Amino acid sequence: MQKKYFGTDGIRGRSNTNIITPEIMIKLAMATAVACGFSEKRSTKPTIVIGKDTRLSGYMLEFALTSGFISMGVNIVLVGPIPTPAISMLIRSLRADLGMMISASHNPYYDNGVKFFDSSGYKMDAALENKIEQLMSTDLSEYVAHYNDLGKAVKLEDARGRYIEHVKYSFPHIHKLDGIKIVVDCANGAAYDVAPKVFHELGAEVIACGINPNGFNINHQCGVLDAKELAKKVVEHKADLGIALDGDADRILIIDENGQAIDGDQIIAALADYLSAMNHGLKNNTVVTTIMSNMGLELYLNSIGISLVRTNVGDKHVAQKMRELECNLGGEQSGHIIIGANEATGDGIKVALQVLAMYKIAQNIPISQLLNKFTPVPQFTHNIYYDHKYYGQQNLICKDRIENITRLYQKIYAKEARIIIRKSGTEPIIRLMVESIDSALAKNLLSNIRIEVEKELNLD
Template sequence: MTRRLFGTDGVRGRANSFPMTAGMALQLGAAAGRFFRRDGANGHRVVIGKDTRLSGYMLETALTAGLTSTGMNVLLLGPVPTPAVGYLTRSMRADLGIMISASHNPHHDNGIKFFGPDGFKLSDAAEAEIEGIVASDIPPAAPEDIGRARRIDDGLGRYIEYAKTTFPARMRLDGLRVVLDCAHGAAYRAAPEVLWELGAEVIALGTSPDGFNINAGCGSTDPAAAMAAVRRHRADVGICLDGDADRLVLIDEDGRVADGDQIMALFARRWAEEGRLAGNTLVTTVMSNLGLERYLAGHGIALERTNVGDRYVVERMRAGGWNLGGEQSGHIVMTDYATTGDGLIAALQFLAAMAATGAPASRLTRSFDPVPQLLRNARFAPGQDPLATAPVRTAIEGAEARLAGTGRLLIRKSGTEPVIRVMAEAEDPTLMSEVVTEIVAAIERSAPAA
């Protein structure tokens, strides 16, 4: 069937507009409940977490109504990071986990992500089946089988204690000054608590959510405030999480930002040296820098690339039996510790490397020199397919010929809007800019947006 609701990471959109309405959340909850109660048995349970967006209250209530109407028992966690939902779904023997969040998006967006009983995000097939149930008549449970809902007070505490267990035993962060930007998001309580309890001096930013300020001028997508704070407080390192804390970027002591590629390079090399890197392989997406690929090859580490989206990284990792992967954007997936990207646990692994080596953040976050990379979006008229036109194909073929041996080209359609993303990497920045400009112009001429 054609998927209208689910994208690459659950259901997402503008709050109070399709599909992020209370009515659709109720239907999704009922459909998910029916999907997980196919055996007709009672006692099934679902955990629901959310970030700090105002619309989270509305969606949480609607999902709860839909789920309980089909007999599911709902455990409400309140504001917790996305990876906490994955962990608690499995830890609390729930049949389903739901996170209400639009991750790094502004407050006016929201989303619904589903986790299976193993703590991993649901497969495309499961999401398609739930979407099919949404479009059908969903029989309610009998009055005596309606589910119950209750708040869980210790869910966040459970996750905090678990996160601390991923930090090496007998190691401390005493004497380390850390700027921590929580993006006024889901980790505003958990992350400062974990770092402080492990001994760090924590300078916390983005810890006063008001329902509207999530990701606004802060966090992993806008680290300027944290960069300034690192320099002002002479901190050893800065850590910037996003709204649901499943990704991070790092800032060294000089105020320079390191993305997910640099973090993965460090982890892959260290894990390989310690014999911990399963299959001597790192899994990342087509967006990761060519410099990372060359660096890994120089250390005898294989690189597996997937489509964009941390769920596709996790699927490839599970299929290959590999334990480290992620995205340039800062999703770092370590299946030894978590079932999805976890910004806090990834930060702990980086801080452990600092503590173990005594090296400054600037050395650990500069494993390789990135190949110059340029990404531009080409908007086109809805309903058109510019990539099928002769002028665009000719421009792409010409660009590939010019980049041969010195760079690479990536063309991909957005899954949510009429946009084609054109990315090029090349040792020659002028050449890189020329080929991207030519392709974008060809796309816009072929199907000009209104």
């Protein structure tokens, strides 16, 4: 089924236009309630946890979703600005029926969206997304609650405190962060309050930046996509490392003591090595990554006896595969990393704590050595932006022709290169990636593919 609303991770688009409007959010809430069976008679009302990041449009979407659910007889727990992984945790803690995170993750402030979690804390599956899509184009008035049976909304005042304690509990109790200096960039996003507190309460000296959200500055010249200032601060303060998060804190980028960035692939390699050294630390001796992870990671893991399994892009797919294979480590090159057999989504703060645990055990071997386990195979990427009016409508982006281009190049260069052409599920972008031991070949292929795709999209 071609989806009009759902992408790689929920729904996302330009705020107050197209699909990210109050009208659509009310209909989305109503359709979700029907799809999940919440409109049926129960002995107790269903409960949904709703959180958000720091975008100005979050208020608009929060109230619209809340109104839609209340009209269907559903109770709402509002938790305010909080990291995405906290929603997964709170669903389980509160025994809620569903969770929603209002966020556009790493996108600029003018975008927004909704991420969905089921009652187990995992991202919503595709079958339920399809059901919601179908219901959104129908009349749902017959399902609304009687005026005596409307839902209600309450605020959970200690939501951040609960999450802080939950995250701290993931850090090995035999260790403290005393003597470690950290620079933390919270991207003016959902972790602006909780992240510095977590590291401080565990004993670290914390220099925090990106902690003054104003509704417009989320991800702006800060966070995982722009860590230049963080890198300067790490060197300036002679810190042990820098930690960059994105707008909803489910992604991480590490900056080493020299100001150099370390991506998700290198972090995964180091964590895999660290866990495999423990007795039964790396479950089933397998790591799950996506098609975008560097071939160098796979070669490194295989060299130390660890299997790598790839999925489609999105930590949702990684989590599903980890659950299927009973693994406890997976993630993406972009910094979505999942640690733990029962974890449902990436958590930048938890990953940072595991890196710091490795750092303590390694007796302060520099981060630049600890987290650089392999030499990446030359990999080149290019993003092609298209008119955002097509945002979220995958069937309108010359899908068949782009797939044909992919198949053609993959067939010809199957032995020499790995080629990925995909539409982003979170932004109006076609992402190109070519990877080959032959650097010149990879560059040339990327250039040729870019020209063909741009011509197909009438962008040349």
